[in-house]
């Protein structure tokens with residue numbers, strides 16, 4: 505689904521990606537790693553939103569920078585989500601639906617899925633942080649795209665919302681949709697993840713079938729000072 509080879513991305517002196525080579529298969533892939541490690545940059549380069557400084561990336565078989573139309577079949581939720589605050593949730597989701605060639609009826613469906621249908625006609629600047637997260641998730645799911653990228657889908661959600669959102673992702677995965685999920689809260693996805701990639705210091709630190717790398721991931725997330733862990 506994503507094939508990156510020797511991918512580099514620099515922002516002036518900041519070397520955000522320093523030679524990422526990875527093949528992300530269909531299914532659900534979790535991308536993990538420390539703050540500032542390059543996860544979101546990798547996602548944005550893979551989507552063709554940033555041009556690689558060096559190296560190549562292919563998304564669904566195409567160079568996403570040269571073929572931005574590839575994004576039409578992909579849903580994306582960024583973190584933090586960025587919205588035009590003076591518009592309503594409905595106006596924003598309709599804009600996304602049009603850009604994706606979906607029909608306006610899909611907006612209500614996506615809003616219902618994430619429980620924000622009552623807020624659709626309110627201006628986004630009145631949304632709480634949890635509602636903003638739900639709006640960004642609805643944005644990623646509107647039009648039922650084949651592939652969904654989610655950056656921190658569980659951030660700003662209360663404890664009860666976590667199983668709800670994970671359950672939605674599980675149902676969609678069972679219907680054949682693929683996911684690329686960046687999340688510091690990875691445990692709720694453990695049973696769903698097919699593949700895992702750990703990005704640290706702009707490089708792939710660890711990758712593989714999720715079941716095979718779970719133990720290494722558990723060690724990585726042990727508290728600092730616990731010498732059973734591994735340093736990233």
Ligand SMILES: Nc1ncnc2c1ncn2[C@@H]1O[C@H](COP(=O)(O)OP(=O)(O)OP(=O)(O)O)[C@@H](O)[C@H]1O
Pocket residue numbers: 515518519520537538539540541542543544545546
């Ligand atoms: N648009 C940008 N302009 C300049 N520097 C950037 C930009 N985007 C990211 N960076 C820098 O690139 C590095 C990698 O950032 P990135 O957001 O990809 O990391 P991350 O692994 O997603 O981090 P986090 O877990 O904190 O979200 C950081 O040093 C960041 O400050």
